[in-house]
Amino acid sequence: MLMIVNAQGASAPRTYVDRILEHWYEDESAEALVQGAQRLTRGEARRRLFRLGHALRGQGLAPGDGVGLFLANRVDSVLVQLAVHLIGCRVVFLPPEPGPGELAALVEQSRARAVVTDPLFARRAADAAGSSVHAPVLLSLGPCEEPSADLLALAADCPAERPEGVPAPAADEAVTVLYTGGTLGRPKLAAHSHRLYDTLVGLFDEAQQDSGSAFFPAMDPATDRVLVATLLTHGSGHLTSLQALVTGSVLVVLPEFEAGAALAALRAERITTTMFVPPMLYALLDHPECVPGALPALRRIVVGGAASSPSRLRQTAEVFGPVISQGYGQSEALGIAAFGAEELASEGARRPELWRSCGRAISGTEIEIRAEDGTAALPVRQVGEVCVRGKPVMLGYYEDPERTAEALHDDGWLRTGDLGYLDAEGYLYLVDRAKDIIVTGSTSDNVYSRVLEDFLLTLPGVRNAAALGVPDEEYGEAVQIFLATAEGADVVPEAVGAAVTAELGELYRPRKTVLLDELPTTKVGKVDKKALRAAWTSGAMGTP
Template identity: 85%
Template sequence: MIVNAQETAEPRTYVDHILEHWHKDEDAEALVQGAQRLTRGEARRRLFSLGHALRRIGLVPGDGVGLFLANRVDSVLVQLAVHLIGCRVVFLPPEPGPGELAALVEQSRARAVVTDPLFAARAADAAGRSVHAPVLLSLGPCAQGGTDLLALAAECPEERPDDVPAPGADEAVTVLYTGGTLGRPKLAAHSHRLYDAFVDLAQDDPEHSRTGFFPTMTPGADRVLAATLLTHASGHLTSIQALVTGSALVVLPEFEAGAALTVLREERITATMFVPPMLYALLDHPECEPGTLPALRRIVVGGAASSPSRLQQAVEVFGPVLSQGYGQSEALGIAAFGAEDLASQAARRPELWGSCGRAISDTEIEIRGEDGAAALPVRQVGEVCVRGETVMLGYYEDPERTAAALHDGWLRTGDVGYLDAEGYLYLVDRVKDIIVTGSTSDNVYSRVLEDFLLTLPGVRNAAALGVPDEDYGEAVQIFLATAEDAHIDPDAVGAAVTAELGDLYTPRRTILLDRLPTTKVGKVDKKALRAAWTGAALDAP
């Protein structure tokens, strides 16, 4: 095998680390999606040809490339190819309507938009509204007339593209959208330092492996399942975790508990990541029993607040394999709790089931008051602020929001929580999700309420919202997804809440549903709940 000098040089980016693995043991599996199975050699050659194809349509280093993609092997390779040729990845969210999606394409200054054929009509509409007139590329033929990127790549060389400059220290190489569950998505821009930090966490000393984000991997032996969206921070992080450690990455096209169990079992998955509603759905599946997944040794739970009672249930079913990770699009890694620590420490201090761990390496966490100026004492509730290499450069092309979120390198996360004396972080709410109610306008923390509701028999998932109230400004309204054979009395639920949490938390209404709506990335969609059950619906019996 002949490789050029650039391929054998000291690695400069995370893609170089991936290619180091893909040049060894070329017949080992690298990427899997159903019947599609690519070896390391095949993945490397396809990556190079995709890089040449992107160049052939006129992209140059520094250009933005919007990715509007489904979960598939080629989506992984396209994202890598964009970085390989020095361009900027812009992950486009699946949730927004046409106008908002077009605005994000415009704001990101994308020179091209790569779409899955399933999304081609929406992508073509968004690209057509942009004054930058981005080129429309499709992973396969589509009726909207975009260039078939896969067909173009098949005509291109399978050697690594050369003459790619190293990214600048403060150059945005990846732009992630925020979840958008509480408002219009924003574009969080990150430099290559984010990837340098994760390479260090994944490959340095074993102590880092206990953070929860990067379980200890055995190159060539571990198999990682990407179950969340690859274009979301959680799916992107999972795929990077697998690839930089030389593990095989198995892509789940769409999450459904039964299908996920089948893939976990048949592909002998050793590590994966779920957002909490995914984990809950898996636990509620009738085929999910102790011993079902003997190969599984790490489940990272993150992306949204987790219920302590559900986490304990997961350990009972899967064993001591559960890790927690806390981050957001603005700071992909903030705190984490490794499986070994969670199993041992929670036995000593049960309250740690409600913690999301301690700051990851080279990251600082402070809890600050409303003015954001000074750190609060231990166990005092305030806004979580963080500083470190995983923090974004800012919101792309959005200086006003950047100034509001970042100050002297510190990010105001918008999450509310506290630190204990040992540095463990506990989240109690989102700033915008706090319910302010009662005669003295006190705070009701929806996370606290939801955690309690999930301890009640027959409750599979729960959400709490503040709805308009003439007397108190807001009133507590709860939504419960119940088990199929459960008989839940809303009045009894309200009484249980009052007895446990006090009058302030007593729900004005309790709405029973078969399931709670979720966003495309698996989080409970509180915007959808608010739209469906407030206003006129508030007066429903």
């Protein structure tokens, strides 16, 4: 926990929220939060934050209680998340992907005492809260038809002064819980303490001192404007908003991603920094208005959340210049490896293969590649499971000691479930998720979907690609690819198969190539391979 010394010389806890408020007490008329026509100054944002904190307390919430946030991208969603931490409660991010059963299990397992929902999600939130034995209070960000209290209306009648009497959380107390997916009825909830926020604030401060090599760019509150386009309740959106707020920069919220709307917001709001997951970046690049010089204010695009295509990253540099940064993390460890824009531009010119890397370990983090049993470290360039140790690593899975023991070793190493290798200079290369490997061929060899997808994205007319393993009587699994093609492009499946075989070998030859206008994506913006597999096996895309 960061510390601050008061007027009497005594030490008191200083959280990331305190860092944000330091900016919001200065130059109160400066912009702080923007969403379309809604524009809050620093003073307005601070007062609304305090009122929300009092309103949450008025619902009987006490320090340590869990508060589920089932929210869309909007300014008030940012403030509610801050308000939960302000009064010492635990943030539980509820993503929009799970079905009713899994959402209810998530609310139940997280022990949420309240659920704050966007009116758009109110029916689903009410069903999930109603099935929990903890009987959480249902609150909505605005009026809705479901039986819930309007948190914004309650806050309007509350004091605009900071709530007092909030104890400091213990070092090992979970203050934020991130959903990581899981089997139906048994979600995985990565729990983090304030150590994560102290670490992130330290990384933001490092960036201010050494912007040339940092993954996070140096920020100037007077000029920087950050667009959050990914979900605020996902790690990527949470990180993006945190850096803007902690550094005093303006945060612009994009309610829902669409390439044209994103371009318009980037241009109109003079955005200097943003973050996209790969499908978002690809859609932006494919938009007809995305041309060199279209966004003169843009200094940094961070790409993360899923594997990125090297050819698409080079295309980004061609269109926007040396602005692209890569990051690798997951809900269990929000920061693992990173590649700063300046480093990627200079080192990528010297060693083109580095465009396939996601950078080196961030400050204070260790990376090892380990064998299947998770204990023996492997030599340079040998593929194994990526394991990480450091301050960004979670405390464990909330209320789930069994799966915590599977993921976290006694020596503090986290098994990420990702496969990759390190080169001699410490650059990390990811080749697949362990669960996405396609085991095929007469010798049951591994086909790495990331390697195949990267190559497919270099082919003319291919905008996005996904590779799956489908059942095969002879080999157990066979390679199948799904391609999103550009309008008017003449992509011939047989030619694609021949090109794959010529480049990657017979093992990678696809049994079938399916051409689509778009690939399905999750609410977070990643390619939804589960949906692809389900649609194919059900016959919705033709004969399996």
